[in-house]
Amino acid sequence: MTERPATGFTKKHLAIVLAGGVAGVIAGLAGVYGIGALTGNAGRGEARDAACRPAVELARKLAPLARGEVAAVNVAKSPLRVPDLAFHDAGGKPLTLDHWRGKTVLLNLWATWCVPCRKEMPALDALEQRLGGPGFEVVAINIDTRDPDKPKAFLKEVGVEKLAYYADPQAKVFQDLKAIGRAFGMPTTLLVDPQGCELGTIAGPAEWASEDAVKLVQAAIGK
Numbered sequence: 254m255t256e257r258p259a260t261g262f263t264k265k266h267l268a269i270v271l272a273g274g275v276a277g278v279i280a281g282l283a284g285v286y287g288i289g290a291l292t293g294n295a296g297r298g299e300a301r302d303a304a305c306r307p308a309v310e311l312a313r314k315l316a317p318l319a320r321g322e323v324a325a326v327n328v329a330k331s332p333l334r335v336p337d338l339a340f341h342d343a344g345g346k347p348l349t350l351d352h353w354r355g356k357t358v359l360l361n362l363w364a365t366w367c368v369p370c371r372k373e374m375p376a377l378d379a380l381e382q383r384l385g386g387p388g389f390e391v392v393a394i395n396i397d398t399r400d401p402d403k404p405k406a407f408l409k410e411v412g413v414e415k416l417a418y419y420a421d422p423q424a425k426v427f428q429d430l431k432a433i434g435r436a437f438g439m440p441t442t443l444l445v446d447p448q449g450c451e452l453g454t455i456a457g458p459a460e461w462a463s464e465d466a467v468k469l470v471q472a473a474i475g476k
Contacts, residue, residue, distance in 0.1 A: 305332035305450035312452045315472055319453065321465035326444070326453045333451040335360070335443060336433065338426045340394050343405070343418040350449060353390065357452075357474045358445045359461070361393040362427055365404050367439040369458040374413055379462035380470065381415040388447075389474045391416055391461075396424040396439075444473055 312328035319326040338350045338360075350360070361377060363370035374393070381391040393416050395404040405418060421427075430436035435443060437456045444452040452473055459466060 302332045302334040302450070304448060305329075305334050305446075308332065308446045308448065308450035308452055311446065311473070315452060315469060318465075318469040318472055322460040322463035323455070323466045323469050325457060325459060326455045326469065328453045329451045333433070334449055335435075335445050335451055336429045337449070338394075338421075338429055340419050340421040340426055343420075348419070350392075350445070353392065353445075354449060355447045356387070357389045357447055357470075358443075359389075359391045359470065360443045360445055361391065362396055362430070362436065362439065362441045363393055364396050364439055365407050366397070370440040371407065371411075373440065373458045373461060374408065374416075375411055376460055376462040376466075378413040378416050380466060383462075383467060384470055384474070384476075385415060389470065392419060394426055395420040396422070396427055398422050398424055444470070446473070 309329050309332055312330070316328045319328055335350060339347065340349075341347050350358070359377075359380070361373075363374065365371065377391050377393055385391065395418070397404050397420070401420065401422060404420065408416070408418065427436050427439075427441070430441060430443070435441065435451070435454050440458055442455045442459070444454070446452050453469075
């Protein structure tokens with residue numbers, strides 16, 4: 254979210270890092286990717302949305318494909334509509350997740366100070382290049398809060414070309430997902446169906462350019 258200043262973190266940065274520490278404890282218990290898996294939807298108090306029941310059925314079919322490089326993906330077990338997250342595009346135009354209604358989305362939160370986030374950006378770019386189109390998009394939202402030019406420069410530096418640039422310099426998207434138990438640290442990634450319903454969530458990085466990831470996403474979009 255913010256650059257790492259020599260004198261320390263901002264309060265908001267510290268909150269996310271502490272959240273990541275909680276995820277680390279979960280990781281020690283779960284032993285998955287060293288970061289940990291979510292424990293499912295039950296008991297977190299989120300509203301059950303009847304319109305998202307078909308997403309749970311699709312998620313059940315996706316479960317056998319959550320393996321190998323994407324074994325840490327936790328498929329949805331009860332209906333959950335993802336909040337209509339607000340952010341903006343490279344030109345500053347306000348957007349919300351509802352803008353992608355009708356399209357399957359791999360929603361990713363990242364920051365330049367998050368080393369695993371930086372490492373997986375080229376893979377996310379490769380996934381967008383391979384599967385991006387009318388029915389699917391990787392929506393990667395940067396949450397750096399201080400220097401808006403730094404994340405753009407980083408993406409150019411590592412050769413990311415296919416991903417559109419989206420950002421939330423207030424990092425409210427992280428807090429909104431944390432409030433429903435879907436963000437514990439960085440990176441955070443959700444697979445969202447065309448109705449805005451959760452199909453799966455992963456806390457931590459994944460090799461999104463792998464065949465395992467491609468097969469999972471293809472199944473989600475019906476290819």
